[in-house]
Amino acid sequence: MSRKLYAIYKKLYRCFGRQHWWPADSPFEVMVGAILTQNTSWGNVEKAIGALKKEKLLSAGKLYRLAHRKIASLIRPAGYYNIKTKRLKSFLSFFLKNYQGSAKKMSLADIQKLRRQLLSVNGIGPETADSILLYALNKPVFVVDAYTKRVLCRHRLIKENEEYAQVQSLFMQHLKTDTRLFNEYHALLVKLGKEFCHKNKPLCQGCPLN
DNA sequence: GACCAGGCACATC
DNA sequence: GATGTGCATGGT
Numbered sequence: 001m002s003r004k005l006y007a008i009y010k011k012l013y014r015c016f017g018r019q020h021w022w023p024a025d026s027p028f029e030v031m032v033g034a035i036l037t038q039n040t041s042w043g044n045v046e047k048a049i050g051a052l053k054k055e056k057l058l059s060a061g062k063l064y065r066l067a068h069r070k071i072a073s074l075i076r077p078a079g080y081y082n083i084k085t086k087r088l089k090s091f092l093s094f095f096l097k098n099y100q101g102s103a104k105k106m107s108l109a110d111i112q113k114l115r116r117q118l119l120s121v122n123g124i125g126p127e128t129a130d131s132i133l134l135y136a137l138n139k140p141v142f143v144v145d146a147y148t149k150r151v152l153c154r155h156r157l158i159k160e161n162e163e164y165a166q167v168q169s170l171f172m173q174h175l176k177t178d179t180r181l182f183n184e185y186h187a188l189l190v191k192l193g194k195e196f197c198h199k200n201k202p203l204c205q206g207c208p209l210n
Numbered sequence: 211g212a213c214c215a216g217g218c219a220c221a222t223c
Numbered sequence: 224g225a226t227g228t229g230c231a232t233g234g235t
Contacts, residue, residue: 038217044233045216079215079232087218125218145216190216199214214235222227 002174004157008209009181012188015208019187022135024049027103029058030136031095034128035087036078047077060101064092087123094121107137114139126164134186140179142171143186147193154197154204 024030029049036045051074052058057066071088072081092101098117099106106114111133118129126144133139144167152158158167175181196207204210 034216037215039215039230040217040232041215041234043215044231047233077232080217080230081232083218083230123218127217131216143216147216186216193216212235215233218230220228223225 001170005171005174008155009175009185009188011208012192013184016188016191019184019191021183021187022131024135026058027107027136028060028101031091031103031132032058032063032088034131034135035091035123036075036084038080038084038087038128040079044077044079048075051075051077060092060095064089064096083123090122091124094118103136107139111139111141115141126168130168134179134182138179140177140182142168142175142182144168144171145186145190147190147197148186150199151189151193151197151209154202155209 022030022033024033032052033045033049036048049058052063055074057063057074063071068082068085068089071085075081075084075088078084094117095101095106099109109117114133114137115129118124118132119126124132130141130143133141134143144164149158149162149167152167152170153160153162158170171182171185175185192207192209196204198204
């Protein structure tokens with residue numbers, strides 16, 4: 001399995017090249033994006049983040065003090081804007097209280113402690129937590145998302161509806177613990193999923209893994 | 211107009 | 224533990 005998973009990675013990398021994830025100007029922008037992209041296309045998230053940047057509000061302190069309705073109106077393009085405003089505030093409260101809104105301070109903490117803390121924040125589940133750990137804080141954690149599961153399922157490497165933790169440990173037990181590798185591998189799976197592994201088309205036509 | 215998108219919490223059985 | 228539902232916009 002180790003050789004197989006690494007062979008898939010090499011093939012994807014040869015085919016698509018570096019993905020330059022996560023597309024953001026700062027760790028804090030990654031954290032916000034990780035919450036906004038929940039069950040939402042990235043294009044819509046970019047619009048929301050663009051609106052926050054335009055108003056110069058992409059800062060933990062400013063955002064935390066901003067009225068709910070103001071945040072909701074700015075992030076509206078990302079959908080679920082009321083619940084995401086609440087989730088952003090929950091995260092910001094945690095981030096400011098525990099790490100003074102500093103990604104650098106946060107990155108000094110123990111990885112398992114960080115993951116437990118993030119998962120205890122309302123609105124942050126395993127994928128959002130791991131996205132923050134890997135793409136904002138450069139921690140070697142493998143991120144599993146809908147594309148990851150679909151691609152693996154289509155290639156019969158996992159069963160349908162496999163649990164998050166199971167899929168994650170498949171990667172983490174069979175690959176070298178390497179932030180760069182985990183970063184690139186997940187991004188490549190998303191790239192592959194977007195291009196060749198659509199939900200309502202069981203045949204992945206043109207998939208380079210076939 | 212239907213379907214989908216880089217999830218999560220909560221209710222119910 | 225499994226299953227169902229609400230949350231919402233914008234692109235195809």
